[in-house]
Amino acid sequence: MATTAPHTAFQPAPSALARPLALARWLEAVAGLVVLIVLVGGITRLTESGLSITHWSVVTGILPPLNDAAWLAEYELYKQTGEFKFESGPAGMDLAKFKFIYFWEWFHRILGRVIGLAFLLPMVWFWVKKTIPKGYKPRLLAMFALICGQGALGWYMVNSGVGTDLTDVSHFRLSAHLLTALFLLGGLVWTARDLRNLPSNPDALPAKLTTPSAIVAGVLFIQLLLGAWVAGLNAGHAAYDWPLMNGRLVPEVSFEGGFFATLTNDPFLLHFLHRWWAWIAVAALIYLARRVRKTDRAASIAVHSAFGFMVILGIATVMSGVELWIAAAHQLTGALLVASTAWAMHSDGKVKLSA
Incomplete structure (x- = not known):
């Protein structure tokens, strides 16, 4: 045989x-x-x-x-x-x-x-x-x-x-x-x-990174990068109101110093991008969570819970004037979101491998 x-x-x-x-x-x-x-x-x-x-x-x-x-x-x-x-x-x-x-x-x-x-x-x-x-x-x-x-x-x-x-x-x-x-x-x-x-x-193969999961990871990476730049530039203090920024939907931004320099250094623009790219990240994470819901419900719940708290704490951070412990909880939840997303991506790759 x-x-x-x-x-x-x-x-x-x-x-x-x-x-x-x-x-x-x-x-x-x-x-x-x-x-x-x-x-x-x-x-x-x-x-x-x-x-x-x-x-x-x-x-x-x-x-x-x-x-x-x-x-x-x-x-x-x-x-x-x-x-x-x-x-x-x-x-x-x-x-x-x-x-x-x-x-x-x-x-x-x-x-x-x-x-x-x-x-x-x-x-x-x-x-x-x-x-x-x-x-x-x-x-x-x-x-x-x-x-x-x-x-x-x-x-x-x-x-x-x-x-x-x-x-x-x-x-x-x-x-x-x-x-x-x-x-x-x-x-x-x-x-x-x-x-x-x-x-x-014992013969189980490692999970593979699927294309949908890679796209979700890329979207989340941009949000995390923007968040790191916001933290590094103290851009959280650019506005303390939400959803407007200092009474405006879109802040006044000058690109006189060059597009790339403004994009990577202007605290008002970065704060604005971090606020609104978050919703693109949420949509991507919902897609991933729903994709693994039937095969790994715990991972799906973890992703939903993490980004839900992340959004709430992000808004609370802004409206509290960047209160220390609220902002710290926002970053803590960001780490938990990464862990839960990696978990869901792994489940997605495992299912794809066994399909």
Whole structure:
């Protein structure tokens, strides 16, 4: 009787058959930490904390200043930044307020180190024990490279505002830092879903990215990019009314500096685009959620819930004058939206593969 040769690229090793679930749970835990660091990163940006630590110390930076002399030394370094000279200093930044913003940047950096270790150490353990299914090692190494790249991008971002007269970091570098974290989050969720298929079907192939899902991801990417630029330019403060902007449906925008420069730097235009592209993103997400509703109802509900809260919190952020905790919740929900979208996209690819 003729037999069909099994697919070999992702076929699990015999010793790995009982462990995919453990790997999936580990990746889901790391994904939870990534969601947390996105939240803390949002608070760091909203509290203008990003430039409070002006140097990069991978090892010694683990501990915050432990005495008054150390705090004063850090405070003096911060006073050299353009943010202190032209913005926070004149606004009354004293040592007590400096300690508050320092905490959020320090906590953000510590979480980055925790995520690196939470990924690296278990990966090495699973690798040594030979419990990683065949074909998944390159993917795990790629995600660890993304984690390392996040640290480099974080410093690259902070460096854009240190030693200059700029009062903020580059919004382009900030968007690269944030979007890389969200891409990592999607990869963690997707790989965990692949691994969860293996215990019941050791020959299960990884889900494929379908064309409809890729289009939805592209639409969502634009919205996330616009949101990152809005955050980086403090463009949320461009208007506090909704659906109008300062009493107008379309804000006054001058393109005298050039179309591209205005498109990527004008806070009023970016705020406007972020508001209204959101509805295009909602339509795309509804399509994706309905596409997987019959085969993965939980993923469909997760997508609907995430974008629903996202829209409500976005409007509330504007109308509250960018209240810290509402804006932070908006960014947190954005990370959850990425995770739920990756989940639904994976389900769409899995169904397509088995069809």
